[in-house]
Amino acid sequence: MKAQRSFARWLVAASVYILVATPIWWVVSRPHIEAGTVPATGAAPRAAPVLDQKGVLTLAKVAVRSARLSDQAVSEVVPPVRLGIPALGVDASIVPVGVEPHGGMEVPEDVRTAGWYRFGPLPGAQGSAMVIGHVDSRVQGPGVFFGLSKLRLGERIGVQLADGPTQYFVAVARRFFAKDELPQDLFARDGPPRLTLVTCGGGFDERARSYTHNVIVYAVPETEA
Amino acid sequence: MRKVLSLLTSFLLVVIPAGGSLAKAKASSAVTIVHGLPRFTADVYVNGELLLSGFKAESTTDPLTLEEGEYDVAIRNVGSAPDSEPALQDVITLGPGLNVSVVAHLDETGTPALTVFDNDLSQIPAGESRLVMRHQAAAPAVDVMSDGETLLAEVASGAEAETNLAVATHEVAVALAGGGEEIVDPTALQFDEGAAQVLYLIGSAEEDTLDLMVQTVSGLQSAPAGVATGDGGLAESPGFPLWVAILMVGAAVVLVASSVRLRKERTRG
Numbered sequence: 001m002k003a004q005r006s007f008a009r010w011l012v013a014a015s016v017y018i019l020v021a022t023p024i025w026w027v028v029s030r031p032h033i034e035a036g037t038v039p040a041t042g043a044a045p046r047a048a049p050v051l052d053q054k055g056v057l058t059l060a061k062v063a064v065r066s067a068r069l070s071d072q073a074v075s076e077v078v079p080p081v082r083l084g085i086p087a088l089g090v091d092a093s094i095v096p097v098g099v100e101p102h103g104g105m106e107v108p109e110d111v112r113t114a115g116w117y118r119f120g121p122l123p124g125a126q127g128s129a130m131v132i133g134h135v136d137s138r139v140q141g142p143g144v145f146f147g148l149s150k151l152r153l154g155e156r157i158g159v160q161l162a163d164g165p166t167q168y169f170v171a172v173a174r175r176f177f178a179k180d181e182l183p184q185d186l187f188a189r190d191g192p193p194r195l196t197l198v199t200c201g202g203g204f205d206e207r208a209r210s211y212t213h214n215v216i217v218y219a220v221p222e223t224e225a
Numbered sequence: 226m227r228k229v230l231s232l233l234t235s236f237l238l239v240v241i242p243a244g245g246s247l248a249k250a251k252a253s254s255a256v257t258i259v260h261g262l263p264r265f266t267a268d269v270y271v272n273g274e275l276l277l278s279g280f281k282a283e284s285t286t287d288p289l290t291l292e293e294g295e296y297d298v299a300i301r302n303v304g305s306a307p308d309s310e311p312a313l314q315d316v317i318t319l320g321p322g323l324n325v326s327v328v329a330h331l332d333e334t335g336t337p338a339l340t341v342f343d344n345d346l347s348q349i350p351a352g353e354s355r356l357v358m359r360h361q362a363a364a365p366a367v368d369v370m371s372d373g374e375t376l377l378a379e380v381a382s383g384a385e386a387e388t389n390l391a392v393a394t395h396e397v398a399v400a401l402a403g404g405g406e407e408i409v410d411p412t413a414l415q416f417d418e419g420a421a422q423v424l425y426l427i428g429s430a431e432e433d434t435l436d437l438m439v440q441t442v443s444g445l446q447s448a449p450a451g452v453a454t455g456d457g458g459l460a461e462s463p464g465f466p467l468w469v470a471i472l473m474v475g476a477a478v479v480l481v482a483s484s485v486r487l488r489k490e491r492t493r494g
Contacts, residue, residue, distance in 0.1 A: 005490055011483040018476035022469050043444065049253055050276065050289045057274045063287040064280065067259065069424070069437040074394050074415045099352035103450035119352060119392065119418035119446070136457030146460055179451050187448045189419070200455035202462055209456040 033201065036153045036173030039220050041128045041191035080123050083114045083131060084158035084166075088147045094131060094159070105132065111143035120187055123159040123195050124167045124221060128188040131159070135199045138209065145199035149174065149215045157195065157219050169195045169219035176202065177214050186216070195219040252321030255288040257344075261330035261361050261427030262300075262313075262337055263434035270299040270307065279303050283427070285326075285440050293321040298339060300329055315339040326440060330361035330427050333382035342385065345421065348447040349389060354416035355445070356397075357387040357423040364430040366402040370411070371395045378402065380426075392418045399426055399437060409437045419446020 050059050080094045097106040097115035108115045111134035121127035134143025153171050160166040177183065179200075186196055195218075202213030260267060260280055269277040277286065280303075295318050299311040313329060317339070324344040332338040342359060349355050358369045360380045369377040369386075372395050377386045379402045396411040408426070416422055420443040428434035 005487065008483040008487050008490075011479050012487070015476035015480035015483070019473060019480070022473055026465060026469065046253065046255070047290050049292050051272060051274065051291065055272045055274070057276065059276075059289070062277050062289065064277070064284050065287070066281075066283065067285040067425075067438040067440060068283045069397070069409065069412050069414065069439055072414055072439055074413050099449050103351060105449040105452045107452070107454055117449075132452050132454055135455035136459040137455065138457045141457065142459060143455065143457075145454065149460070179453070182448065182451070184448055187446060189443065189446065198452050198454070200453065201460060204458040204461035206458065209458070210453055211455050211458075211461070214452055214454075 033149050033174050033176040033215060036171075036218070038173045038175060038218050039192065039194050041194045042185050042188040043190040077118070077122070078161050078163045079118065080116050080131070080159045081162045082158075082160040082166075083133075083144075084160075085151065085155065087155040088151060090144055090147075092133070092144045097132065107132065107134065111137045111140040114144050117187075121189060121193075122161070123169070124193050126193060127190050128186055128194045128196060130186060130196050130198055132198045135201060135211065135215075143199070145197065145215075148197060148199045148217055149176075149201050151197075151217055156222070157197070159195070168222040170222050171217050171219045173218040175216045175218070177216065178202075179210075179212065179214055182214060193221055195221075253290045253292045254319050254321065254323040254325060256291045256319070257288050257324075257326045257440060258286045259326050259328040259330075259425060259438065259440060260284050261328055261425050261438055263331075263428045263432070263436070265312070266303040267312075267329070268301045268303050268305060270297075270301070270311070272297050273299075273307070275307065283436060283438050285438070288324070291319055293319050295319070298327065300337075300339075313337045313339060317341050324442065326423070328359070328361055328425065330425070331363045331429055333363055335363040335429050335431065340383075344423070344442050345387065346442070346445060349419050349421070349445045351447050351449045352392060352418060353389045354392050354418060355387060355389050355421035356416070357385065357421055358426070359385045359423065360426050362426045362428050362430070362435055364408070364426065364428075364435055367399050367408060367426060368402050368404075369424070370398040370400060373411075387421075390416060392416055397424070397437070399424075408435050412437070414439065417441075417443070419443065421445060 052058050079096050083092050083094050092114050094114045094116050095108050096118035114131050114133040117130040121129045123129040133145035136142045155171050157169040158166045197217040199215050200211035201215035263282050267280045297316050300313040301311050326342045328340045358377050358380050360382050366379050366381040368375045380386045394413050394415045397414045398411040399409040400407045423440040425438040428436050
């Protein structure tokens with residue numbers, strides 16, 4: 001009788017332990033995507049007024065430009081062509097991507113090819129440049145950014161432009177956003193240079209065959225890190 | 226009660242003036258000055274202060290920050306005495322938080338005039354650019370062509386028209402409305418995403434000084450609707466595993482059963 005009672009006590013203790021410990025274990029063992037500080041970008045605040053409150057000029061010189069149609073420069077864009085992330089074993093070609101008719105971003109057909117958002121800045125130029133890549137494909141398997149959510153901060157990212165030079169960036173932050181809540185500053189055209197690598201992650205909706213979130217790695221030019 | 230009242234009074238005394246002064250703080254606007262008077266080099270005065278000296282025809286300033294209010298704008302021939310009769314003078318009223326262009330130009334009769342345009346800051350869909358045409362010349366109505374096709378038809382002197390177009394370098398030209406004579410030859414102009422190219426037709430048909438000026442208004446881009454980069458599901462974050470759930474349900478059942486058993490025994494014993 002006594003033995004039965006102590007066995008019952010033991011069962012109570014064991015089940016309480018299981019009920020408490022398993023949720024804790026699950027939370028702790030989940031992959032932690034968010035890390036680091038997102039580097040700032042975006043336009044500088046507006047300049048001080050030209051006239052002060054007494055109506056006196058505060059500006060020594062006003063910037064002036066020729067507005068003649070024939071004086072306007074037409075710039076030739078030199079797109080990025082190759083992406084290297086040694087820590088992930090990534091050495092992929094980059095193609096320019098735009099916008100689909102329904103408004104979503106174009107994604108390269110080949111899952112081993114990355115895409116540069118051609119309407120945003122060039123990697124290394126002012127503003128927030130974006131390179132996107134597949135995490136995977138049902139048909140083609142793992143994509144170029146399959147391991148992106150595990151890229152350690154401080155790792156090097158190389159982007160080669162079509163005319164030769166490779167610019168190096170350093171990963172400084174990882175973030176995780178619901179797909180319809182991407183921050184607007186990802187598309188900033190002004191401010192300090194910043195590179196973002198974007199792919200999919202989070203839960204997977206089997207019916208829509210789509211992930212619920214985007215994984216974003218933020219990087220800054222190597223000299224600044 | 227007294228204490229509450231005095232607290233309330235001091236609160237009102239402190240908060241209301243603060244709120245009042247906040248409401249009075251002036252909001253600023255961005256102002257671009259566009260010089261569309263042909264063959265004229267100008268000195269530009271704002272409220273009697275010389276803002277710009279030797280401002281050449283067919284140039285613009287970068288956007289200047291001005292607080293809301295009324296401004297007296299006077300334009301004189303370069304080097305003229307500050308108290309001499311201006312070639313052009315007007316008072317412009319500036320509201321808060323705007324982006325405006327102040328254009329010195331010839332009106333349809335060939336008389337110098339100052340016109341203020343409110344620049345359209347509405348967002349442009351991702352992947353597109355915008356063309357704005359402002360007819361600011363002493364000339365008949367015109368059509369605006371892009372790559373040989375009419376993009377905007379029948380824009381009369383003083384009028385403004387706009388349309389969105391694909392991001393690219395387009396050959397822009399202006400001809401008299403209705404398939405008339407070409408006024409400005411096709412010229413390559415780059416249309417960037419999320420930026421408006423504002424064209425000004427300036428000058429005079431009679432004096433053969435018609436030309437196109439360009440001002441770029443940027444920062445109107447919108448973001449793509451989303452980035453969908455996977456349909457495989459291989460990289461899915463682990464959800465709550467089924468075996469753990471079964472284990473926990475099992476543990477809960479055992480817990481209830483054993484405690485019931487223990488209680489029964491206790492009451493019996």
